Amino acid sequence: MNLTEIGTRAKNVSRVLAVLGQQEKNAALEAAADAVCRHEAEILAANRLDVSRAEERGMSPGLVDRLRLTPARIQDMACGLRDVASLEDPIGGVESMEKRPNGLLIGKKRVPLGVIGIIYEARPNVTADAFGLCFKSGNAVILRGGSDAIRSNSAITEAIREGLAGCSLPEDAIQLITDTSRETVREFMRMKGFLDVLIPRGGAGLIRTVVENSTVPVIETGTGNCHIYVDASADFSMACEIIYNAKTQRIGVCNACESLLVHRSVAAQFLPLLKARLDEKQVELRGDRESCALVDGMVPAAEEDWGTEYLDYILSVKQVDSLEEAIAHINRYGTGHSEAIITNSYENAQRFLDEVDAAAVYVNASTRFTDGAQFGFGAEIGISTQKLHARGPMGLRELTTTKYIIYGSGQVRP
Amino acid sequence: MNLTEIGTRAKNVSRVLAVLGQQEKNAALEAAADAVCRHEAEILAANRLDVSRAEERGMSPGLVDRLRLTPARIQDMACGLRDVASLEDPIGGVESMEKRPNGLLIGKKRVPLGVIGIIYEARPNVTADAFGLCFKSGNAVILRGGSDAIRSNSAITEAIREGLAGCSLPEDAIQLITDTSRETVREFMRMKGFLDVLIPRGGAGLIRTVVENSTVPVIETGTGNCHIYVDASADFSMACEIIYNAKTQRIGVCNACESLLVHRSVAAQFLPLLKARLDEKQVELRGDRESCALVDGMVPAAEEDWGTEYLDYILSVKQVDSLEEAIAHINRYGTGHSEAIITNSYENAQRFLDEVDAAAVYVNASTRFTDGAQFGFGAEIGISTQKLHARGPMGLRELTTTKYIIYGSGQVRP
Numbered sequence: 001m002n003l004t005e006i007g008t009r010a011k012n013v014s015r016v017l018a019v020l021g022q023q024e025k026n027a028a029l030e031a032a033a034d035a036v037c038r039h040e041a042e043i044l045a046a047n048r049l050d051v052s053r054a055e056e057r058g059m060s061p062g063l064v065d066r067l068r069l070t071p072a073r074i075q076d077m078a079c080g081l082r083d084v085a086s087l088e089d090p091i092g093g094v095e096s097m098e099k100r101p102n103g104l105l106i107g108k109k110r111v112p113l114g115v116i117g118i119i120y121e122a123r124p125n126v127t128a129d130a131f132g133l134c135f136k137s138g139n140a141v142i143l144r145g146g147s148d149a150i151r152s153n154s155a156i157t158e159a160i161r162e163g164l165a166g167c168s169l170p171e172d173a174i175q176l177i178t179d180t181s182r183e184t185v186r187e188f189m190r191m192k193g194f195l196d197v198l199i200p201r202g203g204a205g206l207i208r209t210v211v212e213n214s215t216v217p218v219i220e221t222g223t224g225n226c227h228i229y230v231d232a233s234a235d236f237s238m239a240c241e242i243i244y245n246a247k248t249q250r251i252g253v254c255n256a257c258e259s260l261l262v263h264r265s266v267a268a269q270f271l272p273l274l275k276a277r278l279d280e281k282q283v284e285l286r287g288d289r290e291s292c293a294l295v296d297g298m299v300p301a302a303e304e305d306w307g308t309e310y311l312d313y314i315l316s317v318k319q320v321d322s323l324e325e326a327i328a329h330i331n332r333y334g335t336g337h338s339e340a341i342i343t344n345s346y347e348n349a350q351r352f353l354d355e356v357d358a359a360a361v362y363v364n365a366s367t368r369f370t371d372g373a374q375f376g377f378g379a380e381i382g383i384s385t386q387k388l389h390a391r392g393p394m395g396l397r398e399l400t401t402t403k404y405i406i407y408g409s410g411q412v413r414p
Numbered sequence: 415m416n417l418t419e420i421g422t423r424a425k426n427v428s429r430v431l432a433v434l435g436q437q438e439k440n441a442a443l444e445a446a447a448d449a450v451c452r453h454e455a456e457i458l459a460a461n462r463l464d465v466s467r468a469e470e471r472g473m474s475p476g477l478v479d480r481l482r483l484t485p486a487r488i489q490d491m492a493c494g495l496r497d498v499a500s501l502e503d504p505i506g507g508v509e510s511m512e513k514r515p516n517g518l519l520i521g522k523k524r525v526p527l528g529v530i531g532i533i534y535e536a537r538p539n540v541t542a543d544a545f546g547l548c549f550k551s552g553n554a555v556i557l558r559g560g561s562d563a564i565r566s567n568s569a570i571t572e573a574i575r576e577g578l579a580g581c582s583l584p585e586d587a588i589q590l591i592t593d594t595s596r597e598t599v600r601e602f603m604r605m606k607g608f609l610d611v612l613i614p615r616g617g618a619g620l621i622r623t624v625v626e627n628s629t630v631p632v633i634e635t636g637t638g639n640c641h642i643y644v645d646a647s648a649d650f651s652m653a654c655e656i657i658y659n660a661k662t663q664r665i666g667v668c669n670a671c672e673s674l675l676v677h678r679s680v681a682a683q684f685l686p687l688l689k690a691r692l693d694e695k696q697v698e699l700r701g702d703r704e705s706c707a708l709v710d711g712m713v714p715a716a717e718e719d720w721g722t723e724y725l726d727y728i729l730s731v732k733q734v735d736s737l738e739e740a741i742a743h744i745n746r747y748g749t750g751h752s753e754a755i756i757t758n759s760y761e762n763a764q765r766f767l768d769e770v771d772a773a774a775v776y777v778n779a780s781t782r783f784t785d786g787a788q789f790g791f792g793a794e795i796g797i798s799t800q801k802l803h804a805r806g807p808m809g810l811r812e813l814t815t816t817k818y819i820i821y822g823s824g825q826v827r828p
Contacts, residue, residue, distance in 0.1 A: 015745065019768055098790065104779055106789060113801050114771065192625070196801045211606070215625055217632070217802040238824040245826035331429065353819045354433055357528065365518055365822025374827070375520060375818070376512065387527050387610045387815040388631040389803035401801040404789070405767045408779025410652040412659035413788070 003187050007194030009172040010115045010140040016170055017138045018112050022089040025136055028167045029085035033078040035163030036128060036156065040074050043159065046151035047124065054148045067122045067149055077128040080379070084132040087378045090396045091138045105407040112138030113401050114196040117188060119210055121202040122146035127156045131174045133381050137399035140173050142195070144188055147180035154178060189214040201382055219390060221382030224254035224337035225309045226367045229326040231343035232263040236270050238364060239342040240277045246366040248281040252311050254383060255338050255370040259306065259316040261326045267319045271295045278315065287317040306333045323348050327355045334358060336385045338367040359385055359392035417601050421608030423586040424529045424554040430584055431552045432526050436503040439550055442581045443499035447492040449577035450542060450570065454488050460569035461538065468562045481536045481563055491542040494793070498546040501792045504810045505552045508819070519821040526552030527815050528610040531602060533624055535616040536560035541570045545588045547795050551813035554587050556609070558602055561594035568592060603628040615796055633804060635796030638668035638751030639723045640781045643740040645757035646677040650684050652778060653756040654691045660780040662695040666725050668797060669752050669784040673720065673730040675740045681733045685709045692729065701731040720747045737762050741769045748772060750799045752781035773799055773806035
């Protein structure tokens with residue numbers, strides 16, 4: 001099926017989904033979850049083929065692990081769909097309605113975006129997760145997953161479509177692009193008449209490609225060069241625990257801490273304490289000259305370290321003379337994701353919150369909390385690092401838009 | 415000055431503007447308005463040069479009229495700046511703040527977008543208008559106006575910068591790109607590291623170029639192929655007045671009505687009445703075969719008429735058999751701007767509001783009301799026809815974003 005046909009189907013189905021009731025949507029999500037469980041054997045068989053081909057082609061063990069499905073992971077996918085069913089429906093409410101002097105009643109109604117495109121890598125669970133969120137928010141979804149996961153994604157998509165059909169709902173609420181050629185992806189990114197938004201989920205390279213080539217509005221997710229600034233008045237023990245958590249609790253994620261800034265007046269006292277704590281996980285420290293002079297075994301940092309998202313047991317370390325210098329450094333090298341200050345100064349906490357330009361700015365807490373579930377959204381489609389439309393963790397509400405509805409009684413413009 | 419230098423200055427200034435208080439911003443807007451009035455003679459002289467060059471080059475009288483400034487139009491610009499000063503500051507409030515089970519206090523704070531790029535055509539008033547809205551919402555603005563208006567735009571920009579400097583505020587809150595080469599515009603559209611959003615203001619061609627070439631998030635504004643559907647139960651006199659208003663009150667605007675749909679059961683009775691009313695302004699009617707058979711002097715419509723934004727005294731006319739057909743036609747040929755139904759059926763009104771996919775959907779009122787001032791926003795930077803970030807008239811709030819601010823007490827993620 002060509003992309004125009006896929007786009008047309010999605011557009012048509014989006015009209016149906018936009019006016020579905022909450023109960024119908026929830027029943028369909030439950031049915032989709034049931035179908036995924038029912039087809040566990042087929043999905044696992046398809047995934048085994050993907051995994052063995054990926055291994056033959058020399059995919060790294062870390063990526064193979066993301067690609068691999070197990071009965072437990074399939075259960076997780078089904079649970080994810082049921083969890084989304086239990087979330088509140090964001091659609092249909094009128095957020096405000098005002099009477100204008102001429103008698104027009106103007107309301108702002110929450111409606112679906114329409115058709116959402118998702119481009120992702122070889123993580124088959126995204127297929128079910130993205131469908132669940134898009135469907136609950138009343139959107140049709142067109143998925144383009146990595147070619148390494150094509151059999152797994154097809155099997156999951158087929159199961160979900162069967163679940164929808166069983167509820168007499170249009171299967172095309174979820175469509176998977178099975179032609180994984182480069183030309184087709186490029187064409188997909190230019191389907192302006194059909195897609196209302198395109199969300200890339202994956203590494204920095206994927207996101208850059210989508211941003212460079214898409215004519216459809218994109219929501220950028222992902223990259224996080226997150227800093228923690230230890231202020232002069234910080235509680236050292238709290239600072240050590242927060243940095244240890246933000247750096248080592250999970251290293252491959254966008255909200256992990258990658259860079260430490262420390263006020264010069266406390267560096268000599270604090271850095272050895274931190275080093276001892278991070279040694280428990282063999283974290284490599286890459287510091288500026290002054291910090292290397294204070295701590296044995298610290299590696300000298302190069303200029304590019306300040307802008308690097310390591311996603312590894314590595315932390316860059318830099319001393320600063322002031323809060324201003326810390327904020328300026330973060331605003332220069334950060335990616336606008338999550339930034340934290342550890343301080344006991346009321347004034348510095350407030351200034352940091354005001355002046356750091358990022359999706360999430362923390363006082364005395366780990367950057368690892370930037371996450372839809374942790375923020376109480378129940379689920380997330382990604383973490384936006386752009387400022388347009390959505391910023392930070394994106395839940396169901398971020399997959400919606402509004403339209404103005406106007407009740408008149410014959411008004412004309414004078 | 416090259417674009418990197420311009421971008422760097424804007425970025426730096428945006429940090430200052432983001433934390434300016436409302437009183438400082440309002441004083442600066444008043445000072446900018448004063449400076450524009452003070453430099454009226456220079457602005458008019460610069461504009462005369464632009465106008466005479468444009469006339470020499472054969473610019474159409476309509477466009478020359480948009481380019482031409484007069485003392486009254488300069489007063490309007492200054493008034494516009496003062497009006498924006500009187501609007502409520504959208505920045506700094508925390509819209510919600512919730513305590514999570516782990517004690518984290520997570521708030522969503524309204525903040526500026528940062529740096530806004532505006533690309534526009536030869537309308538010098540946009541220079542002052544766009545600055546006013548961007549500045550009041552705490553953003554730095556980089557303007558790229560049409561080359562035909564370059565002297566006028568420079569003179570207005572210089573006056574505003576003088577006003578800012580007089581308040582000890584950074585002049586670079588407004589910067590104008592004076593190099594009007596094509597390469598520079600293309601480079602401007604790819605200034606991802608510096609611009610947070612790019613807003614094109616102008617005709618369909620300009621908007622298409624920006625959407626096709628920009629790597630910066632774009633807000634599309636503008637094109638409106640707006641429909642009015644006259645339902646079987648419509649009050650004919652109300653329908654005639656609304657269509658007359660929406661078609662003829664101002665023809666060159668995006669919220670003017672371009673296409674009429676009429677229920678077949680009332681076409682024979684209604685269309686002659688409408689024809690008589692629209693004849694007062696010599697509106698050309700282009701109809702489907704059935705409508706042409708009913709009304710003398712109606713021109714047969716071609717397929718492309720259904721998708722044409724005439725911006726002229728022309729209206730396309732088509733009969734439909736049902737509400738469903740009307741909605742399907744609108745969703746197919748409309749541009750998602752403003753759509754209206756004239757009806758006395760409760761059910762049809764509600765279905766039209768639910769199922770038509772547009773920024774503004776009306777019952778029994780003219781489409782001409784889709785406008786920031788008419789909606790009570792005080793001023794607008796444009797009317798968004800996309801679904802991401804902003805839909806419909808964009809006021810000050812649409813030039814802002816949010817950031818999460820999180821107050822912790824040592825929380826780490828388990």
